[in-house]
Amino acid sequence: MHPTLVAAIDVGGTTVKAAVYETAGERPELVAGSRTATELSGSPAESVAYQVARLVGELTAAVGPVRAAGVVVPGIVDEQAGIARFSANLGWRDAPLRDMLRERLPVPVAFGHDVTAGGLAEYRIGAARGCASAAFVPVGTGIAAALVLDGVPYRAGGLAGEFGHIDVGHALTCGCGATGCLEAIASASALGRRYAERTGLPAEGSLPVIEAAVAGDPDAEQVLGEAMAGLAQGIRILASLLAPEVVVLGGGLFSAEGLLGRVRALVDEKLPFQRKPELRVAALGDEAGCLGAALLAADLLVGT
Numbered sequence: 001m002h003p004t005l006v007a008a009i010d011v012g013g014t015t016v017k018a019a020v021y022e023t024a025g026e027r028p029e030l031v032a033g034s035r036t037a038t039e040l041s042g043s044p045a046e047s048v049a050y051q052v053a054r055l056v057g058e059l060t061a062a063v064g065p066v067r068a069a070g071v072v073v074p075g076i077v078d079e080q081a082g083i084a085r086f087s088a089n090l091g092w093r094d095a096p097l098r099d100m101l102r103e104r105l106p107v108p109v110a111f112g113h114d115v116t117a118g119g120l121a122e123y124r125i126g127a128a129r130g131c132a133s134a135a136f137v138p139v140g141t142g143i144a145a146a147l148v149l150d151g152v153p154y155r156a157g158g159l160a161g162e163f164g165h166i167d168v169g170h171a172l173t174c175g176c177g178a179t180g181c182l183e184a185i186a187s188a189s190a191l192g193r194r195y196a197e198r199t200g201l202p203a204e205g206s207l208p209v210i211e212a213a214v215a216g217d218p219d220a221e222q223v224l225g226e227a228m229a230g231l232a233q234g235i236r237i238l239a240s241l242l243a244p245e246v247v248v249l250g251g252g253l254f255s256a257e258g259l260l261g262r263v264r265a266l267v268d269e270k271l272p273f274q275r276k277p278e279l280r281v282a283a284l285g286d287e288a289g290c291l292g293a294a295l296l297a298a299d300l301l302v303g304t
């Protein structure tokens with residue numbers, strides 16, 4: 001058996017990414033990987049635990065046995081208790097997923113939260129490498145934040161980091177029922193939805209809105225401008241409260257450097273004395289969750 005091979009599984013609402021990594025070096029190296037549709041039938045936690053075990057079995061049959069597995073899932077996750085508290089997409093509540101996975105997998109299992117694991121990967125080997133305090137903010141269907149403060153991930157039992165649901169001062173209603181949430185104005189899905197509402201034109205996610213804004217469409221520019229202002233307001237709150245050295249922004253929205261520059265200018269203009277966080281684009285893309293899961297699994301091997 002290779003001493004440093006681990007399995008890493010990132011369970012999403014629609015897709016499960018499974019991979020085997022070689023973890024001898026600082027950065028896990030991908031050995032093999034697969035993407036399959038998330039299978040949900042009967043008990044969602046049972047069905048996910050079963051699917052993860054099957055995928056690990058398939059990968060190890062192809063590349064050889066692994067020493068440990070890291071499994072990360074979305075929603076509210078209490079890693080210390082090993083419990084997946086809640087996921088709207090996967091439909092579980094208070095599922096003892098860590099124990100369920102340990103029963104089904106033949107190797108030690110590290111269990112974690114997808115965004116936190118992605119943030120850990122950006123912190124250790126990605127865009128926030130070398131910083132003591134950082135916030136990782138993936139902007140996708142929703143908006144969350146993974147916080148590393150003075151070198152330690154801050155979790156509060158899985159309840160911290162609801163960055164998408166801070167009030168950034170608008171009147172729109174969020175999916176959570178509150179008004180003013182960052183997510184309701186700045187998530188990729190909010191951009192598409194708001195543009196479609198204004199224009200009657202279909203827009204799925206942020207990309208068509210960005211393209212229309214670049215082409216000079218005033219409705220797209222308005223929607224995008226409000227999203228950037230909301231994000232800047234959120235980041236100013238983070239800066240005042242936690243003073244991260246760097247805020248790493250993920251998701252397709254920031255592949256255009258121009259947008260990052262706009263948010264940076266908006267953030268900086270209203271931070272008269274606070275530390276102005278450096279804004280960086282995420283380095284690891286949608287592999288961040290899997291890389292984080294691999295790092296969690298590799299951490300189990302330290303000292304063994």
Ligand SMILES: [Zn+2]
Nearest residue numbers: 165174176181
């Ligand atoms: Zn909300």
